[in-house]
Amino acid sequence: MSTAEELDAIGIDRLRENGSLKWSVFPEAIGAFVAEMDFPAAPAVDAAIRDALDRGLTGYLPAAVRDRMADAVARWQRDRYGWEVPAERIRPVPDVLTALRTTIDFFTTPGSKIVLPTPAYMPFLTIPAMHDREIIEVPMLVDGGRSVYDLDGIDRALADGGGLLILCNPYNPLGRVFERAELEAVSAVVERRGARVFSDEIHAPLVFAPHRHVPYASTGPAAAAHTITAVSASKAWNLPGLKAAQVILTNDADAETWARPEVAWAEHGTANLGVVATTAAFDEGREWLAETLGYLDGNRRVLGELLAAHMPAMGYRAPEGTYIAWLDARALGIEGSPAEFFREHAGVAMTDGLACGPAGEGHLRFILATPRPIIEQAVRQMADALREHAMRSRSV
Numbered sequence: 001m002s003t004a005e006e007l008d009a010i011g012i013d014r015l016r017e018n019g020s021l022k023w024s025v026f027p028e029a030i031g032a033f034v035a036e037m038d039f040p041a042a043p044a045v046d047a048a049i050r051d052a053l054d055r056g057l058t059g060y061l062p063a064a065v066r067d068r069m070a071d072a073v074a075r076w077q078r079d080r081y082g083w084e085v086p087a088e089r090i091r092p093v094p095d096v097l098t099a100l101r102t103t104i105d106f107f108t109t110p111g112s113k114i115v116l117p118t119p120a121y122m123p124f125l126t127i128p129a130m131h132d133r134e135i136i137e138v139p140m141l142v143d144g145g146r147s148v149y150d151l152d153g154i155d156r157a158l159a160d161g162g163g164l165l166i167l168c169n170p171y172n173p174l175g176r177v178f179e180r181a182e183l184e185a186v187s188a189v190v191e192r193r194g195a196r197v198f199s200d201e202i203h204a205p206l207v208f209a210p211h212r213h214v215p216y217a218s219t220g221p222a223a224a225a226h227t228i229t230a231v232s233a234s235k236a237w238n239l240p241g242l243k244a245a246q247v248i249l250t251n252d253a254d255a256e257t258w259a260r261p262e263v264a265w266a267e268h269g270t271a272n273l274g275v276v277a278t279t280a281a282f283d284e285g286r287e288w289l290a291e292t293l294g295y296l297d298g299n300r301r302v303l304g305e306l307l308a309a310h311m312p313a314m315g316y317r318a319p320e321g322t323y324i325a326w327l328d329a330r331a332l333g334i335e336g337s338p339a340e341f342f343r344e345h346a347g348v349a350m351t352d353g354l355a356c357g358p359a360g361e362g363h364l365r366f367i368l369a370t371p372r373p374i375i376e377q378a379v380r381q382m383a384d385a386l387r388e389h390a391m392r393s394r395s396v
């Protein structure tokens, strides 16, 4: 098992040499823009992948291997969230975005609009157009410093032709973990309008105490009846390249629709190695996750301390879940894109909040799943760049 010291010791050179997407797109910059972890795989996951290779499991996905994953996901949902879902209602898909595309195509009224709380995970803004669907953005509100759903805005959007609400819980990029009462309030609005929900719960294992993940479809019969849930081990155990996620179906009608060959085709392409890795992660990777969450918890706090010390004008509220920090750069006096500024002048590559919709303008997405010394270095470089910028501005 990795200790904090071992994770701290992973250096930038090694990460660059390993060549992940995060560390290869901008070869000169600290990679903090894509939701990848810089940590070694959980030993149980590593062993499961090697074992699958030893057994020559590189053909098509065998039913027994697929079913073991469904059993593991059902156990995880039950043990972690007290949610009982029958394993046969848990279907494999290569990734969560395939689940979204399938939901749009087969579980919504043709031509209906997609209702999207913003700022949003970037592909949520681009995928609907690929299906000839309009988006109605509903910016999140702030209540006591916390982002909350604009229920009236969602209601209006659903009344205005919206057929599907995309929920993201825990919320990328805002880091919220929604409470049961908040989810129940959303469910009441959706149910009143006869709409559907795609509940993206990919970040569910990544929740910091005292917050607790509540599966949206578990909040009541109405939510179960109008929701397609997507889950995955891919964020928490860093497996997105292995292509395995899961759709959880929570009513008979959806299960029947899913069984149609053109719908179940979504399962095709789910990869064996991802399936065995997922099974191992949910069943045997719990201790590793607890330890990793402890480290990430430290990272989200340390980032707050570093910003307070070196860049007090940068707004930050530690995420309740996810390893994504949402930074408010609006008071820094940067003209134009803050992400571009920090990439060029600080050598730190983050996502510009504008990519998450206009509601994200002036913000940055910084990925915290990295060794702590790298966070320290990133903040130092950003603070230096700001100081130089301020000096240049004064001398002009």
Ligand SMILES: Cc1ncc(COP(=O)(O)O)c(C=O)c1O
Residues within 6 Å of the ligand: 035, 094, 095, 096, 097, 098, 121, 168, 172, 200, 202, 203, 232, 234, 240, 245
């Ligand atoms: C909220 C959310 N949904 C979906 C994805 C992508 O998942 P997948 O690779 O399974 O499509 C991500 C990746 O960061 C994400 O943050």
